[in-house]
Amino acid sequence: xxxxxxxxxxxxxxxxxxxxxxxxxxxxxxxxxxxxxxxxxxxxxxxxxxxxxxxxxxxxxxxxxxxxxxxxxxxxxxxxxxxxxxxxxxxxxxxxxxxxxxxxxxxxxxxxxxxxxxxxxxxxxxxxxxxxxxxxxxxxxxxxxxxxxxxxxxxxxxxxxxxxxxxxxxxxxxxxxxxxxxxxxxxxxxxxxxxxxxxxxxxxxxxxxxxxxxxxxxxxxxxxxxxxxxxxxxxxxxxxxxxxxxxxxxxxxxxxxxxxxxxxxxxxxxxxxxxxxxxxxxxxxxxxxxxxxxxxxxxxxxxxxxxxxxxxxxxxxxxxxxxxxxxxxxxxxxxxxxxxxxxxxxxxxxxxxxxxxxxxxxxxxxxxxxxxxxxxxxxxxxxxxxxxxxxxxxxxxxxxxxxxxx
Amino acid sequence: xxxxxxxxxxxxxxxxxxxxxxxxxxxxxxxxxxxxxxxxxxxxxxxxxxxxxxxxxxxxxxxxxxxxxxxxxxxxxxxxxxxxxxxxxxxxxxxxxxxxxxxxxxxxxxxxxxxxxxxxxxxxxxxxxxxxxxxx
Numbered sequence: 001x002x003x004x005x006x007x008x009x010x011x012x013x014x015x016x017x018x019x020x021x022x023x024x025x026x027x028x029x030x031x032x033x034x035x036x037x038x039x040x041x042x043x044x045x046x047x048x049x050x051x052x053x054x055x056x057x058x059x060x061x062x063x064x065x066x067x068x069x070x071x072x073x074x075x076x077x078x079x080x081x082x083x084x085x086x087x088x089x090x091x092x093x094x095x096x097x098x099x100x101x102x103x104x105x106x107x108x109x110x111x112x113x114x115x116x117x118x119x120x121x122x123x124x125x126x127x128x129x130x131x132x133x134x135x136x137x138x139x140x141x142x143x144x145x146x147x148x149x150x151x152x153x154x155x156x157x158x159x160x161x162x163x164x165x166x167x168x169x170x171x172x173x174x175x176x177x178x179x180x181x182x183x184x185x186x187x188x189x190x191x192x193x194x195x196x197x198x199x200x201x202x203x204x205x206x207x208x209x210x211x212x213x214x215x216x217x218x219x220x221x222x223x224x225x226x227x228x229x230x231x232x233x234x235x236x237x238x239x240x241x242x243x244x245x246x247x248x249x250x251x252x253x254x255x256x257x258x259x260x261x262x263x264x265x266x267x268x269x270x271x272x273x274x275x276x277x278x279x280x281x282x283x284x285x286x287x288x289x290x291x292x293x294x295x296x297x298x299x300x301x302x303x304x305x306x307x308x309x310x311x312x313x314x315x316x317x318x319x320x321x322x323x324x325x326x327x328x329x330x331x332x333x334x335x336x337x338x339x340x341x342x343x344x345x346x347x348x349x350x351x352x353x354x355x356x357x358x359x360x361x362x363x364x365x366x367x368x369x370x371x372x373x374x375x376x377x378x379x380x381x382x383x384x385x386x387x388x389x390x391x392x393x394x395x396x397x398x399x400x401x402x403x404x405x406x
Numbered sequence: 407x408x409x410x411x412x413x414x415x416x417x418x419x420x421x422x423x424x425x426x427x428x429x430x431x432x433x434x435x436x437x438x439x440x441x442x443x444x445x446x447x448x449x450x451x452x453x454x455x456x457x458x459x460x461x462x463x464x465x466x467x468x469x470x471x472x473x474x475x476x477x478x479x480x481x482x483x484x485x486x487x488x489x490x491x492x493x494x495x496x497x498x499x500x501x502x503x504x505x506x507x508x509x510x511x512x513x514x515x516x517x518x519x520x521x522x523x524x525x526x527x528x529x530x531x532x533x534x535x536x537x538x539x540x541x542x
Binding site: 184185187189191193195196201202 | 432
């Protein structure tokens with residue numbers, strides 16, 4: 001009986017165990033099913049994403065090429081093959097070097113292109129313009145491809161054709177230059193005629209005729225200045241501003257500029273004063289261009305000053321550089337406009353009555369000239385308190401073998 | 407050297423100027439300035455070819471010569487003036503819109519006495535011409 005009881009109890013226990021196992025199995029089965037469904041969904045999502053990425057890459061107006069660190073083609077779109085005129089690289093093939101080689105052959109400088117481009121392991125991103133042998137120009141951008149953990153996986157390139165863009169830019173410059181040159185001839189005779197009349201060379205005019213002649217003369221001068229400034233800007237942009245460099249005393253050049261601007265200041269009841277602690281210091285520069293820079297700074301300072309104000313020009317030494325600072329106590333420049341001050345046609349906050357005085361190119365030209373002379377230009381300004389524009393130029397140090405004349 | 411001194415010596419006194427420019431208006435304005443402000447006798451020419459003939463017949467004391475002209479331009483005209491004995495010694499001042507520093511040097515090297523840039527200031531034109539001839 002006891003034995004029967006035991007076996008009955010064992011059977012019951014076993015049954016319970018089996019049932020538990022069955023339940024577990026069921027849970028397990030369900031979980032496997034769920035997991036494989038999830039996996040399947042994940043796979044679908046990945047495939048969709050890959051398709052999406054590929055069609056996005058395919059639909060790009062830019063030529064796209066990406067390669068793995070071991071030189072396998074990860075992606076290359078049709079646009080890449082088309083714009084470079086090469087066979088479309090097979091995705092997955094270890095064909096990185098031959099792809100680049102065939103692209104290099106189309107470039108105007110095949111060796112240079114290959115050298116600059118071939119380093120997949122390079123960690124930097126960069127962009128450059130590429131000239132092609134057939135005259136087209138591409139803009140290229142390249143960056144490393146990294147895993148989310150930061151491991152370097154490969155490199156991607158984007159190429160965009162900018163031939164037309166460059167052509168338009170060149171045409172614009174040429175057009176401006178041609179127009180400006182063409183304007184000079186008629187302006188010469190207009191200005192000459194007006195000057196002869198307004199200066200009384202042709203005999204006395206009636207008061208009203210004289211007023212008209214003076215108005216025409218002043219506006220003609222403004223036009224001449226504008227044309228000159230436009231041509232200067234164009235020369236600076238093209239890197240063709242010719243300089244006549246000579247070793248000159250900075251103080252005497254600044255004084256010369258101040259003297260030439262005195263009438264301009266006087267007409268606005270503004271006085272120019274100079275303070276110098278750099279007597280005899282010299283710079284290797286073009287004096288005419290330096291005077292042009294000074295005249296631009298001085299005329300701005302005078303324009304933005306109150307009647308009866310003083311504009312102070314300070315010359316000082318800053319290490320190996322000489323600083324010229326022009327300070328006015330005028331209206332100043334609002335902080336939000338500080339970024340535009342040296343840009344072209346950036347006349348800001350000009351009192352309406354004085355708007356017509358400048359061309360809006362002066363500071364842009366000043367920056368161009370100072371930069372060409374190896375210097376820097378900057379300003380500080382506070383609205384309502386005034387502005388200080390200053391430029392620094394390297395002081396000229398006589399060479400060891402050169403004669404020292406102090 | 408002797409020829410140069412002679413040229414300079416004669417240049418100090420201007421009685422007659424030859425103005426050469428293919429632009430009629432610029433020529434007219436420069437003529438009036440030379441006559442009224444400079445008190446000079448003025449002859450003018452509209453081309454390089456014409457300038458050669460007038461320079462030879464009129465013997466001006468100085469020639470104001472436009473650089474950019476069709477056919478015979480300023481530089482070619484200058485070269486021909488120097489070839490002809492009757493005009494070889496006449497000082498020539500170029501009138502041009504192209505005034506990059508290296509261009510001025512190039513004009514000097516070709517035998518020009520100086521360069522006046524366009525657009526020029528007519529009221530100071532005679533003084534500028536005198537200054538150049540004085541070697542200022």
